[in-house]
Each structure stands twice: as C-alpha cells, then as structure tokens.
Amino acid sequence: MMHIRECIVSAPGKAILHGEHAVVHGKVALAVSLNLRTYLKLKATNTGKVCINLPNIDTFLCWDVSEVKHLMPCSRGKQMDLKHLDPELVKRLREFVGGANGNFDTSNMATLAFLYMYLSLFGSGELPSLTVSVWSELPTGAGLGSSAAYSVCLAAALLCASGAIPAPLKEWEHTARWCQEDLELINSWAFQGEMIIHGNPSGVDNAVGTWGGMLRFLAGRIIPLSRVPLLRILLTNTKVPRSTKVLVARVKDKINKFPTILTTVLDSVDAISCTCERVLLEMTCEPITGEHYNVLEELIDINQHHLNVMGVGHPALDTLCRVTLAKGLHSKLTGAGGGGCGITLLRPETDSSVVQTTIQELKDCDFDCWETSIGGPGVQVHSPLSVKEDILGILNRY
C-alpha cells in the first residue's frame, strides 16, 4: 500500500465587494475572501477503496481503487498543461459517474471533480486507498464560491498527499499556509476542478479561495492585493433564486436601451472599486479611523443604488438594506443580484447586541444570516485542534 500524507485543509468562500456586473463590461471588480469556509479531511485507509463524503449535498460514494484505475487513459503520463482539461479523461469519467438522463447535478459534478483530480495526480503510479470528507459553512449555489472552495481544498489536500507540495504545518502550529509557488500549483489544479464544475469559469473564485484577502479583477486579469484589513460583516442569503445568465443579459439589454445613461453608471462603479481599493490600502498603512468606515459605508450605499439602476435589485434586497439601515448598518447585494446574497458592513465598535438583533430580524424575514468577515486568509492546513469541534465531528464521522 502506497504511503500518503493525511491532512485537514480549509478554503474560504468569495464575495464581490464592488464591481459585480460592471466587470462584464470591462470595469474593475474587487473580489474578497469570505470567511465562511469549506473544510476537507483526507484520511489514508487500507481498505483498497477510494471514498468521498459530502454530507452537505448527501453524497457518500466508495469505489474499489482497481475499478477507478481502469478509467485512466493508458497513454497518459503526468499532466503538464493545467490550462485545459484532458478531454479523454473527462469523457470516461462522465460515463462512469453518469448523471441521470445525462443531467449532472451538484453531486455528480463534485464527484467528477474529485475523481478527475485523484486520477490526474495519482494515476500515473499506484492509486492510494483514501477517504476524503468535506464540510462547508457556505450555502451552495448562492454565488459564494462554494464549488471553488471545494476545488481548492481538493487540490491542496491531494497535492499534499501526493507529495507534489510539502506539508507546511510545523508540530507546534495550529494552522499554516503554503508558499507562493505552491499556492500557484494549488490554484491551477483548483481551476481544473472549476472547469469541470462550471465549464467556463473566470478563475476569480479559485484565486480568492487560494490567496484569500482581496483580488482586483479587470478584463480577465486577476491581481491579488497584498494587504487588506479584515472587515466584520453579515452575510445574508435572501434565498430568492436567480439566474446569473438572465441577470447579466438584463444589464446588457439595459445598456443597449439607454447607452449613455448606463455607461456613465458603469464608470461610476469603476470609480467606486478604485476608491474602495485605495481606502482599504490606507487602512493597512495608517491608524484606522471612523472616517475610513464612513467612506466604506457610503461606497456600499452608492453601489447598491447603481446595481438597482442596472436592474439587478430585488424587493428582498431592499428589505435587507432597510432592516440593516434601521440599525445604522449599510448593505449591498453581492454577486449577480436579483435576489441571492447581500453583505452588511459591521464597524469594529458595532455592539454584539446590535449584531444579534439584526441577525434575528433578518431571519424573521426568512433570510439566512451569518456573522463572518471578509479579507481573511486563503487555503490553509489545520491541526485538528484548530478546527471547530462541530466541524471536526462531522469530518471524523466518516
């Protein structure tokens, strides 16, 4: 039996702080890590089986290693080109996983991504017997990068297990991160997972999951920003279903209908992103003041109005803004809009009782709501001690 390294890793979700939709039209967007994390435990076994447990989506699968080994194209060596998928391997895996009526649901997609990475990373040699268990704090399908967090965790754990990257955790450490070079490799493999799940991903979600903090995204280029402050937020899911494609098309139609009115608004959104980036940088170089937060709040309010102008608002999002504003808190939608999720900035001095009553009022609106933060670390490896007990319990259950 081949020896592999066990590990627990986690990766954050993603929120768009400013620039959603505008980015489609060549403007800057700021993507930030969302500290609702996906945790993955990789356990070496001696059962001769490869198993994956995804309790969030009721997926519990096991295969004989020998059965899976046959799916590997014979001619294939180690994969070098990480910009494209191996079409032959994808084809074989799709047949093997076999979505009902050719429709691949979230569970099928997650399975495909796992088997693709497992075979690509180990398939040229002996396949190890192992169990991967994943638990995510992120809601799925809410535009919060849950699939990317999953792909990043898979890539980090499988690369680490295979020895392609080191195990960075020192004995006395609770958490550790990898060096830039290793993160690049993790990100490239996570992008493969995203390509399997999404078809044509922008690469932003896996980059945020890998690097954490904040990324500047402009015309397809992704630039991680070195330093950003950690910001307390509420993340609210209105649970109003929406289609990103429909919303992107709606904005495009509106631009075509009112070209001058809308392109100036997109320019204003661009200026909001640039102003926000500058303020966040200032907050890491100089003492943070109330005025920094005032500006961040004003930018949130202005952008929320602009997103309404683009036609991607929703009464549920108006409710979010109204409920939080009554508590002196400022909110905007994040991502595609038309429902979906919103973020609410909390100030350092915002009292915990205010936060708790706000969360309760939002839950009374039938929304899901979490107190969390943005700008936190990307993928990291954990000692079991550094994982919250309830999550560790779930990961150890399988």
Added chain:
Amino acid sequence: MMHIRECIVSAPGKAILHGEHAVVHGKVALAVSLNLRTYLKLKATNTGKVCINLPNIDTFLCWDVSEVKHLMPCSRGKQMDLKHLDPELVKRLREFVGGANGNFDTSNMATLAFLYMYLSLFGSGELPSLTVSVWSELPTGAGLGSSAAYSVCLAAALLCASGAIPAPLKEWEHTARWCQEDLELINSWAFQGEMIIHGNPSGVDNAVGTWGGMLRFLAGRIIPLSRVPLLRILLTNTKVPRSTKVLVARVKDKINKFPTILTTVLDSVDAISCTCERVLLEMTCEPITGEHYNVLEELIDINQHHLNVMGVGHPALDTLCRVTLAKGLHSKLTGAGGGGCGITLLRPETDSSVVQTTIQELKDCDFDCWETSIGGPGVQVHSPLSVKEDILGILNRY
C-alpha cells in the same frame, strides 16, 4: 376715476421632471408646468382704495390710493429695464410694508411684490382703485413655484388692467392665452416679482408659470419646448421640511469627496434629461404606446436612485416610492429633495380606483397628495364660467 379692465387669470406651478441638483453643476434640467394653479381676480372698484386678499396666507390689506401714491419716487417715469429692480422703490416699499424686526415673512413678501408691480405699472399716471384676490391650489414653500405662479398672475392681470397687453378673451371663449410677445412681457414682470420675493431667482419658475409645458434649463439658459404631452401624475408633499441651500451644499460636498464617482452620475442624469426630452417629443409626433410610458417610468426610477446617491433622498421619499411601486406606479422626488415633494407618473390606463387607493395610502402616511397633471398650459385668462365653482366662490368673497 381711471377706467381699468377686470379679469380672472391663472398660472400653473412648477415641478422638476429631471435634472434637479445636476443643473447646479452645468447639466440639463427639465422643468414642467404643474397643473395645480394659482387664480387671481382683479376687480375695479370706486372706493379709492387698493386692496389685496391672499386667503391662503391670511393676508387681507387695504390702503388709500393717495397713501400709496406717495411711495413712488418723484423722478420716476415708466420702468424700461426689466432685468433689475428699482432700488429706491424697493427701499421705500420695504419701509412701508415693514416686516416685524426687519424679518419679511411670506405675507410681507407677497405684499411687496404686489405694491411694486402696481406702482411700477400705474405710478407714472393716475393710480386706479382696485381689489386683487388670489387663491392657490399650490402648497407654499414646497418648491412648487407658488411664488412664481403668484407673480405671473399679478403681472398678467396688472399688465392687462393697465392696457399694456390686450384682453385676449373673446366673448364666446372660456379661456384664452396671450401671444408670444405679450407672454415675454408678462414673464419679465413676473421675474421682477420673483426678484423681490427670492432675491436671486433662476427665472425658471416664472418662465414655467408663463409658458407652461416644459422648459429645458441649461447653464442659465431657459428654452421653452414647443410640444409636450400632458402627463397624469400624483403630486405628493411629504411635508418633511428641508433647506434647498443645505441640500445643494451637501451635493457639492459629496462631489468634492468622491469626484469621479459623482461626476459620472451627474453625466448620467444629464443623459436621463436628454432621453426624456426625446421621448416626450416622440409622444407628440407618433402614436403614444405603452413602451413610451415604460421608458418614462424607467427614467424616473434611475434618476431617483441617482438622487439618493447624491445624498438628497429621505426615508419619507423612500416610503413614497415603495407605496406607489406596490401599485405598479413609479415615483421620484422633485426639486431639492431631502423631504419635500415627489411626483408619481400615472399611465393613461391607470384605473381611477388604483389612483384613489394610492392617494389614500399616501395620506395615511401623513402626506398631502393631489391628482393632477404636468405639461399643461401656462398663464391664461378665464371667463368666470371656466373657473371651478369653489375657487370662484373664494375669489368673489372679497
């Protein structure tokens, strides 16, 4: 006793359809006539007295003609320059009217404007004995041009009484208007009244009161637009008091704080005004369709968001927008914002029951609300038959 012509005249109020605040920063604004009108009846008397009755503001004054005659500077002939006030006459009238503690309230200002026009138009000859009675459907001090409507009525009636302009009403007509040249003269004299009441008026309000319809206002130039459709609206007064000066300063501060973010928004407002003007023109040249109204509604929504971005919104205005949107109707603030008034577009097919329940709900919010129209005629002269009975009753009471 000198013979003068009696008449009943009326002039509309004013609403800003698009471009409030942006106009301060060199962008286009569209001002429209608001068909809440001010009515003025001028009656010749043989009492040797000159009297003014303004029941809206509890002002009922009478002077001996001989007493007033003394206020006229001796050297003065007929006033030719209508761009400036006669400082000597203003000084004498201010002493005569004498606001308490030197503070001139609405009543004092209205009296000043009346006496100034009366003396300027008649003072070089024999002063006629007459009574002027005014009733306005407009709330005062709500930014709806009530002082301009008053000044326009005064100018029209006194010019007509003096014979400077003809009495345009034919025997068989209910209402009539003056020709362009006469309107120019009325507008110039109304502007004098506005200078007395406001100090430094833009001239937009008296121009709307004179010409009606819609005016394009850009960098101090006022261009009456020949043809616009009459649009049904609700006019709502939130009764939240606000200071135009404070609000103008707030927008300026915001532009200084976020120059790029705000100037692009002002450009967008400019494009809204231009688009609206084009659509309204189309509505007078081609069959009016639902799509015309869809566009007008979208422009209203976008501009309301922009005004919020400029910082001149108010929770009461948000309530107006929410209440009307629940009925499928679209609203924006009009004028300075920060409270004050809003307009709600009604479609030709909007059912009267919807209008009535909407008005009731807005009144339940403690707002005043009127069903009226914009784009109607400017100053006109009326036969008594063409004046609503209740208004005629008020005008005839004195």
